Amino acid sequence: xxxxTNTFGNLYQPVKALLILQKTGNGHQSDFYIESYDMDxxxxxxxxxxxxxxxxxxxxxxxxxxxxxxQGFLNPKGLMPVNVLxxxxxxxxxxxxxxxxxxxxxxxxxNLGIPSEMAHIPAMVWKAGKNSLQVFVxxxxxxxxxxxxxxxxxxxxxxxxxxxxxxxxxxxxxxxxLEQFMELWQSYFFNSYFSHLFSxxxxxxxxxxxxxxxxxxxxxxxxxDVLIPNKFQIKHLIK
Numbered sequence: 162x163x164x165x166t167n168t169f170g171n172l173y174q175p176v177k178a179l180l181i182l183q184k185t186g187n188g189h190q191s192d193f194y195i196e197s198y199d200m201d202x203x204x205x206x207x208x209x210x211x212x213x214x215x216x217x218x219x220x221x222x223x224x225x226x227x228x229x230x231x232q233g234f235l236n237p238k239g240l241m242p243v244n245v246l247x248x249x250x251x252x253x254x255x256x257x258x259x260x261x262x263x264x265x266x267x268x269x270x271x272n273l274g275i276p277s278e279m280a281h282i283p284a285m286v287w288k289a290g291k292n293s294l295q296v297f298v299x300x301x302x303x304x305x306x307x308x309x310x311x312x313x314x315x316x317x318x319x320x321x322x323x324x325x326x327x328x329x330x331x332x333x334x335x336x337x338x339l340e341q342f343m344e345l346w347q348s349y350f351f352n353s354y355f356s357h358l359f360s361x362x363x364x365x366x367x368x369x370x371x372x373x374x375x376x377x378x379x380x381x382x383x384x385x386d387v388l389i390p391n392k393f394q395i396k397h398l399i400k
Contacts, residue, residue: 174200174204175200175204176199176200177197177198177199177200177216178197178198178200178206179195179196179197179198179212180195180196180198180209181193181194181195182194182195182196194211195211195212196209196210196211196212197209197210197211197212197213197216198210233335233336233337233338234250234251234254234335234336234337235248235249235250235254235256235337235338235339235342236250236338236339237338237339237340238338238339238340241339242258242339242340242343244258244259244260245257245258245339245343246258246259246286246304246395246398246399247398247399248339253290253291254290255288255289255290256287256288256289256339256342256343257286257287257288257395257398257399258286258287258343259284259285259286259287259299259304260284260285260287260347261284262281262282262283262284262382262383263281263282264279264280264281264282264380265279265280265282265351266278266279266280266351267279267280267282267351267355267373267377268351268352268353268354268355269316269354269355269356269373270354270355270356272356273316273355273356273370274370274374275355275370275373275374275377276374276377276378277377278377278378279377279380280373280376280377280380280383281376281380281381281382281383282314282383283298283299283300283314283383283385283388284298284299284300285297285298285299285313286298286299286310286395286398287343287346287347288322288398289342289343289346291331291333291337292331292333293323293324294323294324294326294346294349294350295321295322295323295324295398296313296315296318296322296324296350297310297311297312297313297322297391297393297398298310298311298312298313298314298388299311300385300388304395305395306394306395306396306399307394307395307396308394308395309390309393309394310322310390310391310393310394310395310398311388311389311390311391312362312364312365312388312389312390312391313364314364314365314369314372314383314387314388315355315364316355316356316357316358316369317353317355317356317357318359318364319359319362320359320362320391321391321393322391322393324350325359326349326350326353327353327354327356328353329349329352329353331349333345363389364389365387365388365389366386366387366388366389367387372387
C-alpha cells in the first residue's frame with residue numbers, strides 16, 4: 162500500500178468547540194446564545210459554559226490573523242516581476258509565470274542510465290496553486306494569449322502538463338508571497354528525481370532517454386526541434 166502521509170498538510174487538534182443556539186418563537190430570529198466547550202485528549206467536548214468575553218476576543222483575534230495571512234498570498238514584494246503572466250491571489254488562487262532557457266542540474270533515477278548533471282533546458286511556462294503544478298515549454302520570445310505551448314520534455318509530467326511530484330513534500334505557507342511561491346515550486350520541481358513516463362505519452366520526438374543522455378554529456382543547447390506542440394495556448398492557463 163502506498164504511503165500517503167507525506168501528502169498531508171499540517172495536522173490540527175481540536176481544542177475548542179462552539180455551540181450556537183437560537184431562541185425559538187416569533188420575533189426572536191436574532192436572539193442567539195453561544196456555549197463554549199473545551200476538548201479532552203480524545204477530542205470530545207467537555208466543560209460546557211457560556212462563551213466569555215475573553216474567549217470571544219481571542220477568537221476574533223485569531224480570525225483576523227488568518228484573514229491577514231490569506232490576504233498576503235501571492236502578493237509581490239514590490240513591483241510585479243517581469244516574468245509573471247498573471248496571478249489570482251485568492252486563498253485558492255494560482256500564478257502563471259515563465260522562465261528563460263537556462264542550464265540547471267537535473268536529477269534522474271539510476272535505472273534510467275542518465276547521469277544527474279547540468280543540462281540546458283528550454284524556456285518554460287509554469288502554472289501553480291498551493292498543491293499542484295503544471296509545466297509547459299514555449300519557443301516564442303514575445304507572448305500573447307494565443308502563444309502556443311509545447312509539452313515539457315521531462316519525465317514525471319502528464320500530457321496536460323500536470324507534474325507528478327512523487328515523494329516531494331509540498332509546503333506552501335498561507336501567506337506565501339509571489340517571489341517565494343515561484344522559487345519554492347521551481348525548487349520542488351528540479352529537486353525531485355525524474356523517473357518515469359506516463360502510459361502513451363511521449364513528450365519529445367525520438368527517444369527521451371537518449372536525448373538527456375546526450376545533453377548531460379555534451380552540454381549542448383536544448384534542441385527545440387524535438388519539442389511536440391500540445392492543445393494549450395497561454396490563454397488557457399490564465400483563466
